[in-house]
Amino acid sequence: MLSDESRPWIEDQNAAVHAIEAARRQKMDKLVQMGIDPWGHRFDNQQAIADVRALEGEITEQKSTSEGGREQTTFSGPKVRVAGRIVLMRPTGKLIFINLVDRTGTIQLFLGQxxxxxxxxxxxxxxxxxxxIGVDGELKKTKTGELTIFVEELHFLTKTLEAPPEKHKGITDPELRQRMxxxxxxxxxxxxxxxxxxxxxxxxxxxxxxxxxxxxxxGPTLHTIAGGAAARPFETFHNALGMPLVMRIALELHLKRLLVGGMERVFELGRVYRNEGISPRHNPEFTMxxxxxAFGNYETMMDLTQxxxxxxxxxxxxxxKVPFGDKEIDFTPPFQRCCYRDLLAEHAGIDPANDAEVIACAKKLGLATEGKHPDVLRNEIFEETVEDKLVGPVFVIDYxxxxxxxxxxxxxxxxxxxxFELFIHGMELANAYTELNDPDLQEKLFRTQLEGMAEEDSMARMDTDFVRALRNGMPPAGGLGIGIDRLVMLLTNSSTIREVILFPLLRHEAT
Known part of the structure; x- marks a missing residue:
């Protein structure tokens, strides 16, 4: 609820917004009166601004002497045609300078009455x-040497009814930037x-x-069983078939079925959905x-990942050598390879083979130990004491x-x-296995994994068809998963995963 102090300011802001829109609509109406469609028309044969800028070498320079004896410089250049958005305007009497931007760059326009x-x-x-707008004109230089299109014909293509954000501040609120x-x-x-x-x-x-x-x-995005990972799925229902379904949490099990069928090298780049929390490194909908x-192993996958x-x-x-925040990531190959147990011994200060030391370390770290397998504790200790130390890129092998x-x-x-898991600056980027293709052992491990889960839990059902597929013979193989959003985040020096997802999931907008 607005405070009494903030209400007048909000009302003033709303009034200002309405005034801006009203002024823009007046200009739109004037265009209509001139017989111009304010929402534009087809505009063919425009050149990318980057390509126009590359024509700078075709500009010629002529020097002449005025009647008063002063030396003058004039330019002539190629005819060009561009379209883009106005991001800066500087009107000065009978002249207007405009900065126009398209997907390839920015260029200055000169309009003289x-x-x-x-x-x-x-x-x-x-x-x-x-x-x-679109313009036709001549590419030349101003007296100060700035590359400029001297406009000869102006084409109006789209009216914008809302004012853009203030040039130097922009949209500073991260959620608003992602929403808009x-x-x-x-x-x-x-x-x-x-x-x-x-x-x-x-x-x-x-x-x-x-x-x-x-x-x-x-592969299918609607599954009958949430398999291939331990994650909470989004649930839905198919009315015609009268059956519950889940959005996929992983791509793995259907791809392995294709190995059985003889597609010896397969991949999928696709969306995966996990009904879990949101953080700088997690979004419920992400790209995997x-x-x-076939006939590879986890070492094959290490080479491929690199x-x-x-x-x-x-x-x-x-x-x-890529900047990431105030640090630098050196991706020069080959990437480092380190053994899981060696890292645990180095950073946790324990003998990983000694269960008593593992339990004691877990308790010291404040981890719950009751009823947990020692290997589960080892992994929790690894997450607490090792992962943040992994600058990388480093392949952690042999779990x-x-x-x-x-x-x-x-x-x-x-x-x-x-x-193996590939870590970079404490973040897991890739996960890979030598795939298990023994159907009897796979079924046994599935049953062990599902022990203790409630029957109604959507992750508590075994994928019996996958086990049946293995009984038909899946060749020995290597498998790899890479989180694409995290990879892009690291390679583009982005602080959160939400800055590399065009439309991340957001809460309902406040009204």
């Missing part, structure tokens, strides 16, 4: 910040470039995998990459087998699973 003629000048009087992403993209410094980089990273990942002979597939390769990341960095042209129910064991150490 004498140069553009009365009708174009009349259109120019209806311009506001945020409007979208269209404004954030249009006016936020570096925002559009960041999301363009995301598309380049995703395209690079596809190109890397296709180049290695992988098939991209599209999962990859499976190639994916290095190629993505090449695609965005950022080099291998306790009991916490990896979908992973093949080492033949000479059955208590160890052939699994």
């Amino acid at each position: 004498a140069q553009v003629g009365e009708r174009n000048w009349e259109i120019a009087q209806c311009l506001d910040l945020g409007d979208i 992403r269209y404004v954030d993209l249009a006016y936020g410094e570096g925002v559009l470039e960041r999301f363009v980089q995301r598309t380049q990273i995703v395209r690079s990942i596809r190109e890397t995998l296709v180049g290695e002979g992988y098939y991209e597939i599209e 990459l999962e990859v499976y390769q 190639n994916i990341i290095v190629n993505a960095l090449d695609a965005i042209g950022s080099g291998y 306790p087998a009991s916490i990896c129910p979908l992973t093949k064991r080492k033949s000479d150490q059955p208590e160890i699973a052939e699994r």
